[in-house]
Amino acid sequence: MSRRAVITGLGFITSIGNxxxxxxxxxxxxxxxxxxxxxxxxxxxPVKVAGTIKAFDVASPSWRDWTFPxxxxxxxxxxxxxxxxxxxxxxxxxxxxxxxxxxxxxxxxGATGLYCASAGSAFLLHHHLAHMHAVRGExxxxxxxxxxxxGTLNFNLAxxxxxxxxxxxxxxxxxxxSHALGCALDDLRxxxxxxxxxxxxxxxxxxxxxxxxxxxxxxxxxxxxxxxxPFDQTRDGFVAAGGAVCLILEERETALARxxxxxxxxxxxxxxxxxxxxxxxxxxxxxxxEAIRRALADAGVxxxxxxxxxxxxxxxxxxxxxxxxxxxxxxxxxxxxxxxxSTKGLTGHPLxxxxxMETAFCALALRDGFTPGNANLTTPDEACAGLDLPRNTLDAxxxxxxxxxxxFGGSNVCHVLRAP
Numbered sequence: 001m002s003r004r005a006v007i008t009g010l011g012f013i014t015s016i017g018n019x020x021x022x023x024x025x026x027x028x029x030x031x032x033x034x035x036x037x038x039x040x041x042x043x044x045x046p047v048k049v050a051g052t053i054k055a056f057d058v059a060s061p062s063w064r065d066w067t068f069p070x071x072x073x074x075x076x077x078x079x080x081x082x083x084x085x086x087x088x089x090x091x092x093x094x095x096x097x098x099x100x101x102x103x104x105x106x107x108x109x110g111a112t113g114l115y116c117a118s119a120g121s122a123f124l125l126h127h128h129l130a131h132m133h134a135v136r137g138e139x140x141x142x143x144x145x146x147x148x149x150x151g152t153l154n155f156n157l158a159x160x161x162x163x164x165x166x167x168x169x170x171x172x173x174x175x176x177x178s179h180a181l182g183c184a185l186d187d188l189r190x191x192x193x194x195x196x197x198x199x200x201x202x203x204x205x206x207x208x209x210x211x212x213x214x215x216x217x218x219x220x221x222x223x224x225x226x227x228x229x230p231f232d233q234t235r236d237g238f239v240a241a242g243g244a245v246c247l248i249l250e251e252r253e254t255a256l257a258r259x260x261x262x263x264x265x266x267x268x269x270x271x272x273x274x275x276x277x278x279x280x281x282x283x284x285x286x287x288x289x290e291a292i293r294r295a296l297a298d299a300g301v302x303x304x305x306x307x308x309x310x311x312x313x314x315x316x317x318x319x320x321x322x323x324x325x326x327x328x329x330x331x332x333x334x335x336x337x338x339x340x341x342s343t344k345g346l347t348g349h350p351l352x353x354x355x356x357m358e359t360a361f362c363a364l365a366l367r368d369g370f371t372p373g374n375a376n377l378t379t380p381d382e383a384c385a386g387l388d389l390p391r392n393t394l395d396a397x398x399x400x401x402x403x404x405x406x407x408f409g410g411s412n413v414c415h416v417l418r419a420p
Contacts, residue, residue, distance in 0.1 A: 004267075005188040006420065007363045008260040009100025009248030011092035013201075014357065015051030015241045015347050018069070019095060024364050028393050030375045032346045034224040034239055039206040047213050048222035050204050051241025051348030058084035059205070061127040078160045081143040082152075083121030085201040088244035089153050090160070093199060096246035100260055104161055111194040113166035115184050116153035117176035117352045118200065122207035124148035153199055165193050171352075173407030174312070175271075176200065177245075178355030182269040182413060184249050194251045200353025201244035208351075209240040215279065217316060228349075229376035230313035230342035231320050231384050238314040241348030245357040262420040263363035268299025274410025281319050281406060285326025288312075288404065288412040292330040295402065295414035304336045306416075307398035308371050310358045312406045313342035314349040323404065324383040332386040338402075339388050345375030355405035359415055362401045366419045369397035 012019060015033025016026035026033065037050045057067045063079050072091045074082075082090065097104060106112070128144035141147075146155045151169040158167045166187055170180040177200030184196035202208060212218050219237035221227035228239040255262060272294060274287035281288070296303060309327065313320045320342075331338055343361055350357060365371060373393040380389055403415045 003189050003191060004252040004265060005185050005249050006252045006255050006265045007247060007263040008250045008255050009096040009102065010263065010360045010363065011095030011099065011246040012360070013053060013088040013092050014243040014245065015053065018055060020099065020364070024368060026346060027343065027361060027364065027372045028370055030346060030373055030393055032224065032375060034227060034348055036224060039210055046220040047210065047218050049219065049224045049227040049239050050209060051239060051350065052204055053088065053243050056088070058087060061124060078156065081147050081156055083124050083147050083203070085118055085121060085203045085242060085244060086147070086152055086156050088242070089157060089199050089201040089246070092244040092246040093157060093197065096197070096248050100248045102248070108162040108164060110164045112163060112197070113184070113187060113193045114154060114158050114163045114197045114199070115168055115170060115180035116157065116199045117170045117180045117356070118150065118153050118202055119208065119352055120150035120152055121148045121203060123203055123205045126207055153201060157199065172411045173409070174351055174354055175405040175407035175411040175413045176352035176355070178405035178413035178415065179271070181247065181356055181359060181415060182271065185266050185269055188249060188251050194254045196249045198247045198249060198356050199244065200356040202242040202351045202353050204240070204242035208242065212240060219315065226376055228315045228345050230311065230315045230345050231324065231374065231380050231389060232377050233379045233381050235315040235317060235320060238316055238344070239348035241350040243350055243353065245353055245360050247356050247360050264366040264417045264420055266415060267418050268295050268416040269414060270294025270298055271413045273412065276410050279408050281322035282410060283322060285322040285329065287410050288323060288326035288406055289329040291412035291414045292326065292402065292404070295416050299416035301400060301416065303331050303334045305400050306338045306402050308365065308401045309338050309340040310362050310401065310403045311340055311342040312354065312404040314344055319406065321381060321383040323406070324381060324387060328386055337386070337388045339371050339390055339394070341372050341374045341390060343372050345377065355403070355413065359403050359417070362403050362417050365398060366401060366417060370394065371396045371398055
């Protein structure tokens with residue numbers, strides 16, 4: 001476990017930008033990526049806002065109808081087995097490879113692996129199953145399974161890039177890509193791999209988003225400027241989002257030997273479950289507080305060393321309160337006050353890709369020297385008493401940051417990053 005891991009490449013297809021420069025600009029200026037939406041042609045639906053992906057049109061179930069930026073050369077044989085979020089993921093990987101100064105053939109060495117996170121494509125799965133029923137099972141799309149089920153990202157990306165190292169998918173709801181990143185870190189530390197691509201992606205469509213409305217988890221605020229407001233007293237649910245992020249993690253000596261750019265070092269992670277409820281976080285934040293403690297212990301740092309926390313806070317009443325109490329237990333009770341923000345006020349909540357996306361945001365903050373603020377935070381919830389929640393992005397360079405993720409079933413995962 002003596003080997004060290006660094007972040008050398010990032011790729012973004014997100015609601016706040018489709019490249020590193022645009023994402024950084026949005027984080028610095030607190031420019032949101034939320035927009036009005038209408039699902040299923042039904043204006044009566046209470047969900048009016050989502051974190052949309054610009055410059056892509058993937059509304060059709062047929063890949064032949066999709067449009068996307070011409071800078072991405074997606075081979076026909078690859079495109080035909082992709083879901084919409086698979087296309088996002090492909091573009092994010094291409095960006096990350098360029099960013100890390102890696103040629104695609106470097107991924108075929110057997111020492112490079114791929115871990116992915118997504119819920120699959122409910123959109124395509126519904127389409128293919130409806131067709132199967134319509135023809136009474138006599139015909140079907142031969143690519144229907146690999147394009148739609150939960151492993152679609154790892155199937156398609158591993159095959160396209162010829163990856164022969166560790167390949168797998170992670171399904172832990174909104175903590176999925178954080179699990180993927182933690183396991184990737186362990187693989188590098190243990191010498192099992194020298195490089196790992198970690199990818200999270202989700203779609204922005206009715207099939208992915210509206211089921212959460214039935215749980216009363218989504219905001220019904222129709223104003224894109226204020227619908228997502230983590231930690232605020234007036235929050236009423238999360239705003240769903242999609243896109244894809246790719247993060248390239250490399251063994252440090254390997255990265256230095258090839259003079260790779262280094263954003264940050266990933267120095268520890270921890271996980272702990274609530275064991276409380278299938279959907280709701282522990283009311284006192286017990287599992288998350290323990291995950292934070294384990295992450296700090298793994299990294300070998302004290303709570304006082306953390307400068308900034310990127311919170312999971314999605315803008316739901318119960319979830320944000322639970323996390324605020326966990327942060328108070330981990331930091332305030334120890335007499336320290338790191339700056340804390342949830343960037344979901346800008347992006348919305350992209351479900352399983354949230355962890356890798358926000359780790360990438362932390363890497364940008366560490367390398368470029370800023371601390372993201374809390375968009376739309378007007379009056380903090382009383383549970384946030386004692387927490388430092390800056391309203392605006394600060395030109396203050398953190399040196400150690402913590403990133404939190406939580407998912408259904410009380411799955412909590414935290415990562416600690418250090419400036420390069």
